[in-house]
Amino acid sequence: MISIWFFIGLSLLVNGALILAAGIYQLVNPPENPAVVLFNLHAGVWWGAILFLVGAFYCLYFRPKRS
Amino acid sequence: MNLALAMLLPERLVRLSAVDYAIIVFYFVLVLAIGWYLKGRANTGEDFFMAGREMTAWVAGLSFLSANLGALELMGWAGSAYQYGILATHWYWIGAIPAMLFLALVMMPFYYISKTHSVPGYLKLRFGESSRALSAVSFAFMTVLMSGVNMFAMAKVMQIVLGWPLSFSIWISSLTVAVYVSLGGLRSAIFNEVLQFFLIWAGALLIPILGLWEAGGWTNLKLQIAHNFSAQYVHLWSGLDHFSTNPMGIHWTGIVFGLGAVLSMGYWTTDFLVVQRILAAKDIRSAEMAPIIGAGFKMMVPFIVILPGLLGLAVLPEKLVPEPIALATGGHTYNDVLPLMLARYCGPGLLGLGITALIAGFMSGMAGNVSAFTTVWTYDIYRPLINPRGSDHHYVNMGRWTTIIGVLISVGTAYLVMQFASIMDYVQALFSFFIAPLFGTVLLGMLWKRATGAGGFWGLLCGTLSSIGMWGWVKADPSALRYVALSPDAKALAQDMYQALWSFLVCVSITVLVSLATQPKTDAELSGLVYGLTEVPSVGDVPIYQKPLFWAGIVVAVFVVLNIIFW
Numbered sequence: 001m002i003s004i005w006f007f008i009g010l011s012l013l014v015n016g017a018l019i020l021a022a023g024i025y026q027l028v029n030p031p032e033n034p035a036v037v038l039f040n041l042h043a044g045v046w047w048g049a050i051l052f053l054v055g056a057f058y059c060l061y062f063r064p065k066r067s
Numbered sequence: 068m069n070l071a072l073a074m075l076l077p078e079r080l081v082r083l084s085a086v087d088y089a090i091i092v093f094y095f096v097l098v099l100a101i102g103w104y105l106k107g108r109a110n111t112g113e114d115f116f117m118a119g120r121e122m123t124a125w126v127a128g129l130s131f132l133s134a135n136l137g138a139l140e141l142m143g144w145a146g147s148a149y150q151y152g153i154l155a156t157h158w159y160w161i162g163a164i165p166a167m168l169f170l171a172l173v174m175m176p177f178y179y180i181s182k183t184h185s186v187p188g189y190l191k192l193r194f195g196e197s198s199r200a201l202s203a204v205s206f207a208f209m210t211v212l213m214s215g216v217n218m219f220a221m222a223k224v225m226q227i228v229l230g231w232p233l234s235f236s237i238w239i240s241s242l243t244v245a246v247y248v249s250l251g252g253l254r255s256a257i258f259n260e261v262l263q264f265f266l267i268w269a270g271a272l273l274i275p276i277l278g279l280w281e282a283g284g285w286t287n288l289k290l291q292i293a294h295n296f297s298a299q300y301v302h303l304w305s306g307l308d309h310f311s312t313n314p315m316g317i318h319w320t321g322i323v324f325g326l327g328a329v330l331s332m333g334y335w336t337t338d339f340l341v342v343q344r345i346l347a348a349k350d351i352r353s354a355e356m357a358p359i360i361g362a363g364f365k366m367m368v369p370f371i372v373i374l375p376g377l378l379g380l381a382v383l384p385e386k387l388v389p390e391p392i393a394l395a396t397g398g399h400t401y402n403d404v405l406p407l408m409l410a411r412y413c414g415p416g417l418l419g420l421g422i423t424a425l426i427a428g429f430m431s432g433m434a435g436n437v438s439a440f441t442t443v444w445t446y447d448i449y450r451p452l453i454n455p456r457g458s459d460h461h462y463v464n465m466g467r468w469t470t471i472i473g474v475l476i477s478v479g480t481a482y483l484v485m486q487f488a489s490i491m492d493y494v495q496a497l498f499s500f501f502i503a504p505l506f507g508t509v510l511l512g513m514l515w516k517r518a519t520g521a522g523g524f525w526g527l528l529c530g531t532l533s534s535i536g537m538w539g540w541v542k543a544d545p546s547a548l549r550y551v552a553l554s555p556d557a558k559a560l561a562q563d564m565y566q567a568l569w570s571f572l573v574c575v576s577i578t579v580l581v582s583l584a585t586q587p588k589t590d591a592e593l594s595g596l597v598y599g600l601t602e603v604p605s606v607g608d609v610p611i612y613q614k615p616l617f618w619a620g621i622v623v624a625v626f627v628v629l630n631i632i633f634w
Binding site for chain 1: 084086089090093094097101104108126258261262265266269273277280281410411412413414415416417419420423
């Protein structure tokens with residue numbers, strides 16, 4: 001049976017990748033008038049990276065094994 | 068944008084980008100995939116209704132907490148924190164932690180040993196069919212109504228935040244829940260609740276982190292709130308000496324005895340919505356550890372709920388107002404504080420994750436309601452009262468259909484609330500009527516062997532009626548608040564606390580009096596159901612760091628320290 005932790009890892013991995021990609025895009029192409037405060041911290045980049053790494057760890061550690 | 072188009076599109080707090088929509092769609096696909104994957108593991112009654120009783124302590128504990136961590140809970144308490152300050156934290160600490168530990172160490176062994184499927188099921192074993200029927204019918208009725216009310220409220224939030232039409236939000240989320248719960252039963256609900264727990268934290272955690280950064284740390288935040296509003300907004304206990312010296316209009320006795328000793332005990336130990344998750348634990352140690360794990364995380368929830376409300380007091384440029392004023396002036400209400408903070412800090416991607424967190428919170432609460440309703444309907448109403456001779460397969464099918472029908476009744480309630488908004492206040496008040504007296508009945512049932520079936524039934528009935536009577540009295544004559552809540556300065560939340568306390572005392576008094584006048588069961592009949600007549604199984608020969616008592620001690624220590632720090 002696939003572990004629930006694998007599903008959680010998958011969710012964090014995919015969400016992390018999407019957020020990281022959006023964050024990098026905004027880092028490379030910064031908007032003239034950012035819609036959020038503290039834009040200079042680029043939260044999308046580091047938060048996306050954290051979620052991606054945690055998700056990758058969960059996916060690997062709890063990956064379905066062949067019986 | 069031309070004027071005509073602007074008028075057609077509803078106003079909204081935030082606008083989502085393509086990546087935000089991708090995150091939301093991925094979430095829906097994943098929860099449905101989990102339900103589909105688990106459908107082959109929900110063929111027997113034990114599998115469908117009790118998740119095979121094979122959940123680990125972590126899975127049961129996180130699901131136990133997640134079922135309570137609905138989106139309205141997140142947004143409502145963030146709004147309360149903006150309105151009342153840090154006092155709202157009491158609902159997460161003294162209003163939860165002692166009750167969760169009490170459930171783990173005192174009550175869980177009895178639920179677990181009796182192998183009951185539900186809380187009404189325990190009442191049947193301890194007090195007889197009449198108590199079970201009263202408790203089951205009231206729980207089933209209120210659960211689907213509450214689910215509908217929450218559905219409407221959530222759809223309204225989505226309309227305000229994203230501009231989504233009400234019907235779209237209601238049908239998409241409710242049908243998704245109906246599909247994954249009817250396919251995989253309680254196991255599917257629990258697995259998705261654990262997933263939703265992670266998403267809620269991943270989506271909401273950035274707000275306090277970035278908010279504290281902007282405010283210049285906790286000390287500066289306190290100074291700004293004291294300057295803009297009042298220093299009492301950041302003290303947990305020091306303003307509770309009198310009803311008029313704190314923003315909530317409550318006295319410390321209401322918090323300690325009404326909230327801590329009765330209302331929260333009633334909710335966390337007898338509301339089947341949360342207790343069902345623990346009954347699915349794989350062994351007695353997991354069943355005891357699960358609420359303790361839940362308590363550990365519950366203590367941290369104010370960081371993502373209360374702190375954003377407090378940060379809103381300091382950093383938001385506009386002042387939030389009560390709903391009637393917001394409707395008249397076009398401003399934002401207290402309950403908008405969390406979405407406003409989300410929009411303030413979260414750009415593309417992060418915004419989608421934050422909105423997903425709100426949707427996940429709503430769906431976890433709804434799945435909790437639906438799976439609890441399904442079990443109580445099938446095992447405590449349909450089987451004993453309508454069709455006692457069905458096969459296990461028949462009851463599983465009944466469970467699947469009840470899931471769908473329960474969701475449809477909830478949708479119907481949501482549309483009813485759409486027509487008559489005042490129903491919402493009544494239904495939410497009604498639900499609280501049953502909680503405190505039920506705690507009195509279950510507590511006496513577990514701890515006092517002399518309590519009889521008649522005592523349990525009449526205590527529960529009179530306690531519930533007394534609560535309804537007090538509520539009706541204050542509705543008809545608002546000046547009665549001085550008697551019910553002990554002060555004319557008391558506010559709505561304070562009234563709830565004292566109402567719970569009095570109805571609990573009525574329930575206990577009537578149960579004791581009737582029990583003393585009626586014939587008790589024999590000791591042999593009460594074995595496995597009552598303290599003193601039951602051999603509580605050991606959690607096994609495990610190291611001290613794996614014992615529930617050890618971790619409960621750690622949680623208590625942290626709980627005390629936190630209360631002192633924020634005194």
